[in-house]
Amino acid sequence: MTDYLYDGTFEGLLTCIYEHYYSGRADGIFRQDEYQRSLLCDCCVVETNPVKARKVYEAIECKISPFDLRRMYRAFRSCVEGRETMILKYAVLGFRVGSRISSLHGEQAVYDVQQAENKVATEIDKFRGIVRFSVLGDGEKKIYYAPVEPDNDMIEFIAEHFSNRFRDQAFVIHDLKRAKAVISARGEWYISDFEKEKLPPLDPDEEKFRELWRLYFDTIAIRERTNPKCQAHFLPKRYRNYLTEMNDTGR
Amino acid sequence: MDVYEKLKVLADSAKFDVSCTSSGVARRNNGRVGSAVDAGVCHTWTADGRCVSLLKVLFSNDCCYDCQYCVNRRTADCVRATFEPDELAGLTIEFYRRNYIEGLFLSSAVIRSPDGTAEKILECLRTLRKKYGFAGYIHAKILPQVSPELIYAIGLEADRLSINAEFPTMKGFRLLTPQKDPQNVFEPMRQITNQLIEHKALKGPGLMFKGQDLNNADNYLSASSPQIRTIRRNIDAKIAEKSAADEILSGDAVKTKKPETSRDLIRTEEPVQTGYTAVGSRRNRKEIFAPAGQSTQMIIGAAGETDRQVLAATEKIYRTFKMKRVYFSAYVPVVSSPLLPDVFSAPPLGREHRLYQADWLLRFYGFDADEIVGEDHPFLDMDLDPKISWALRNMQIFPIEVNTATMDELLRIPGVGNLSALRIVRQRKYKSVTYEDLKKIGVVLKRAKHFLTCSGKFYGDRRMDPEVIRGDVLQMKDGEQMSMFSSGRTGAPELQDGAETGPRIRIANPSSRINIRKEAATK
Ligand code: SF4
Numbered sequence: 197m198t199d200y201l202y203d204g205t206f207e208g209l210l211t212c213i214y215e216h217y218y219s220g221r222a223d224g225i226f227r228q229d230e231y232q233r234s235l236l237c238d239c240c241v242v243e244t245n246p247v248k249a250r251k252v253y254e255a256i257e258c259k260i261s262p263f264d265l266r267r268m269y270r271a272f273r274s275c276v277e278g279r280e281t282m283i284l285k286y287a288v289l290g291f292r293v294g295s296r297i298s299s300l301h302g303e304q305a306v307y308d309v310q311q312a313e314n315k316v317a318t319e320i321d322k323f324r325g326i327v328r329f330s331v332l333g334d335g336e337k338k339i340y341y342a343p344v345e346p347d348n349d350m351i352e353f354i355a356e357h358f359s360n361r362f363r364d365q366a367f368v369i370h371d372l373k374r375a376k377a378v379i380s381a382r383g384e385w386y387i388s389d390f391e392k393e394k395l396p397p398l399d400p401d402e403e404k405f406r407e408l409w410r411l412y413f414d415t416i417a418i419r420e421r422t423n424p425k426c427q428a429h430f431l432p433k434r435y436r437n438y439l440t441e442m443n444d445t446g447r
Numbered sequence: 448m449d450v451y452e453k454l455k456v457l458a459d460s461a462k463f464d465v466s467c468t469s470s471g472v473a474r475r476n477n478g479r480v481g482s483a484v485d486a487g488v489c490h491t492w493t494a495d496g497r498c499v500s501l502l503k504v505l506f507s508n509d510c511c512y513d514c515q516y517c518v519n520r521r522t523a524d525c526v527r528a529t530f531e532p533d534e535l536a537g538l539t540i541e542f543y544r545r546n547y548i549e550g551l552f553l554s555s556a557v558i559r560s561p562d563g564t565a566e567k568i569l570e571c572l573r574t575l576r577k578k579y580g581f582a583g584y585i586h587a588k589i590l591p592q593v594s595p596e597l598i599y600a601i602g603l604e605a606d607r608l609s610i611n612a613e614f615p616t617m618k619g620f621r622l623l624t625p626q627k628d629p630q631n632v633f634e635p636m637r638q639i640t641n642q643l644i645e646h647k648a649l650k651g652p653g654l655m656f657k658g659q660d661l662n663n664a665d666n667y668l669s670a671s672s673p674q675i676r677t678i679r680r681n682i683d684a685k686i687a688e689k690s691a692a693d694e695i696l697s698g699d700a701v702k703t704k705k706p707e708t709s710r711d712l713i714r715t716e717e718p719v720q721t722g723y724t725a726v727g728s729r730r731n732r733k734e735i736f737a738p739a740g741q742s743t744q745m746i747i748g749a750a751g752e753t754d755r756q757v758l759a760a761t762e763k764i765y766r767t768f769k770m771k772r773v774y775f776s777a778y779v780p781v782v783s784s785p786l787l788p789d790v791f792s793a794p795p796l797g798r799e800h801r802l803y804q805a806d807w808l809l810r811f812y813g814f815d816a817d818e819i820v821g822e823d824h825p826f827l828d829m830d831l832d833p834k835i836s837w838a839l840r841n842m843q844i845f846p847i848e849v850n851t852a853t854m855d856e857l858l859r860i861p862g863v864g865n866l867s868a869l870r871i872v873r874q875r876k877y878k879s880v881t882y883e884d885l886k887k888i889g890v891v892l893k894r895a896k897h898f899l900t901c902s903g904k905f906y907g908d909r910r911m912d913p914e915v916i917r918g919d920v921l922q923m924k925d926g927e928q929m930s931m932f933s934s935g936r937t938g939a940p941e942l943q944d945g946a947e948t949g950p951r952i953r954i955a956n957p958s959s960r961i962n963i964r965k966e967a968a969t970k
Pocket residue numbers: 510511512513514517518519520521555556557
C-alpha cells in the first residue's frame with residue numbers, strides 16, 4: 197500500500213494522479229501537512245509539477261468531460277475528508293468509461309464525488325444570500341466589506357456573482373477561516389491573502405441601515421407561526437455569526 | 448413620520464403576503480447595480496422559518512376599502528403610513544448593496560383610488576430603475592381595477608406581476624371582500640397573460656407545459672374565450688342561487704383545456720378595442736415585460752373551502768392563465784368577525800403544507816387535481832403526503848419496473864423525485880439499475896420499495912395491501928413526516944430550493960466550457 201502526499205494545491209493533486217499512472221499505483225492521496233503516518237502504508241511525497249498537472253488536466257477535459265473536470269475541482273474545494281482519494285478513484289473510473297461516468301450513479305466513486313460536489317454547491321447557493329456587507333470608510337472612497345466562515349473553501353465560486361451584481365462598488369469578501377479574500381472592483385475580481393487589520397472604520401451611516409434591517413427582520417416574523425427548528429434547519433447556528441439581523445454589533 | 452416608523456408599519460402590514468420568491472428570471476447586471484438569479488436567492492430566514500428574499504412592504508396601508516379579513520381595512524383602528532417613492536427606492540438600494548435582499552416586493556393598500564395608487568407605485572419603481580440604476584428583482588402587486596395602461600407600464604419595470612386571487616370560491620369573495628369583484632381579479636390576469644404572449648415570454652408553471660411553445664394564438668385569451676366567458680356568466684349570475692359555480696371557482700377539475708376556435712380569439716386588425724393593446728402595439732421590440740411572469744395567492748382556511756376547491760381553482764389558473772405559481776396563505780386570524788374563524792384558532796399550517804405538496808404534483812409530476820382530491824375525498828390526508836396517498840388508492844398500477852418505465856411512470860412512484868427519475872433514466876442507458884443503486888441515486892427506499900421492482904425483483908411487502916403499507920410508512924416515517932411538517936412552509940426538502948424552477952438538476956453538458964484554469968490559478 198502506498199499513499200501519495202501532496203502540497204494541497206489542485207496542481208499537486210493532478211500531479212499525484214499522473215504519478216499514479218506513470219510511477220506506480222497510489223492507494224490514497226493526502227495533504228502532506230495533515231498526513232497521519234501508519235505502519236501499514238508507505239508514503240511518498242509527490243512534488244507538484246505544472247507540466248504533469250496540465251497533462252492530466254487536459255486528459256480529464258478531453259477523455260472524460262469538462263463537466264467532470266469541473267465536478268472534480270469543486271469536490272476538491274470541499275471539506276470532505278478523503279476527497280483527494282475519491283477524486284483519484286473518480287479519475288481512474290473516468291479514464292475507463294469516459295463521459296458516461298456521471299450517469300453511473302450506482303458506482304461508489306461517482307456517488308462520493310457527487311456528494312462532495314453537492315456540499316460545495318449547496319454552500320454556494322447559501323452564501324449568495326447570507327453574505328452581509330458593511331460600508332467602510334467615509335467620504336469618497338467606500339469599501340463594502342463582508343466577513344464569512346464557510347465550511348468549504350468556496351469563496352471563489354461566488355466571486356463572479358457578486359462582482360457582476362455589484363459592479364459599481366468596491367468590495368471584499370473575507371474568508372476568515374482561510375485568511376483569504378475575494379477582492380473586486382469595476383466588475384473584476386481576484387483572490388488574495390487578506391488581513392483584517394488594514395480596514396478603514398465604519399461609515400457613519402452604516403449603523404442606521406443595520407438598524408433598519410434588523411427592524412424589518414424582526415417585524416416580518418409571524419408570531420403565530422414561530423418555528424425555531426425550521427429556522428435552524430435553513431440557517432444553522434454556525435452561519436449566523438456575521439448576519440446583521442442576528443447580531444447587534446461587530447463587523 | 449420617519450423612515451423607521453414607516454418601515455415598521457408597512458412591513459408589518461405586508462408580512463402575510465406569501466409569494467416572496469425572487470425566481471423566474473436570470474439576468475446579468477444591465478444597469479449600475481443588480482442582477483437576477485433564475486432559481487431565486489434566499490437571504491435569511493425569519494423566526495417562523497420563512498425565507499426572506501425580497502424587501503416586502505406595502506407602499507401604503509391607508510386603505511379606502513373594507514375587506515373583512517384585512518388589518519388595514521378602512522374601518523380598522525391602526526396606524527397609517529405611506530412611503531414617498533424616492534424614500535422607498537433609496538432604502539431598497541441601501542439594503543440591496545449590503546446584500547440583505549434580492550430586490551423589492553411592492554404591494555399597497557388602495558390609497559384613494561386604484562389608479563392613483565398604481566401611479567405612485569410606478570413612480571417608485573421608475574425611480575429605482577432609472578435614478579438608482581437598479582437591475583435587481585422587482586415583484587409588483589397589481590391592485591384590482593387598475594387600468595390596463597398602468598398595468599402595462601408597471602410590467603415594463605417589474606420582473607414579476609401578481610394579483611391576489613384571494614379566495615378559491617365565490618362564496619369567499621362575496622362574503623369577505625365586498626368591494627372586490629372576481630372579474631376585476633381575472634381580467635388583469637388575462638391581460639398579463641396576453642401581454643406575455645405578445646412579448647413571447649409566457650413560460651407556464653413548472654413542467655406542466657414542458658416542451659410546448661405557449662406563445663401562440665391558441666393561448667391568447669380573448670375576453671370572449673370560453674374560460675373567460677364562463678367566468679363572466681357566473682359572475683353575472685352572482686345573484687342567482689347557484690352562482691358559486693364559476694369556472695375558476697367552481698371546485699370542479701379542468702375540462703376545457705383549449706378554446707374551440709383559436710382563430711376567433713385573436714384580433715389582428717383592431718388594436719383599439721382595449722386600451723392596453725393600443726399601448727402594446729406601439730411598443731419597442733426589445734421591450735421586456737414582466738420576464739419572471741405572473742403569480743397569485745389564495746387565502747386558505749378563511750371561507751370554509753375544501754382542498755378540492757382550492758386545487759381545482761389552482762389547476763384552472765395554471766391551465767388558463769399559465770401563470771408561474773399559485774401561493775397559499777394559511778389564514779392567520781387577525782380580525783375578529785362573525786364571518787371568519789375565531790381569533791384564537793391556529794392558522795392551518797399543516798393543511799397549507801399539504802396543499803403546497805399537491806401543487807408541486809400538479810406542476811412537476813404531471814398529476815391532475817382530480818387525481819389528488821376526488822369528489823369522494825375532497826380533503827388531503829393530513830398524515831401522508833398526497834403522492835403516497837394517491838399511490839395507495841391506485842395500487843393496481845404498481846409495482847412499476849424501474850428499468851423499463853417511462854419518465855412519467857417513474858415520477859408516479861412515491862419516494863422517486865424529479866432528480867432521481869432523471870438519474871434512473873440516464874444510468875439505464877448504460878447499465879441496468881439495481882436496488883442498491885437506487886439509494887445512491889437518491890430514491891427514498893423505505894417508501895419506494897412497496898411500489899417498484901428492479902429487473903423483476905420486488906422488495907416491498909408482498910401483500911401489497913394499502914393499509915399495511917400505510918401503517919408501515921406512518922410508523923417508520925414518524926420522524927421524517929413530522930420534520931417535513933416543521934421544516935418550513937413549502938414543505939418537503941425538495942420543495943425548498945428552486946421551488947419554482949424545479950429541482951436544480953445539474954446535468955453533464957460536455958459542450959459547456961468551464962474556466963477552472965482561472966480559478967485554479969488564483970490560488
Ligand atoms: S384592499 Fe387590500 S389593503 Fe385594502 S382592505 Fe382590502 S385587502 Fe386590505
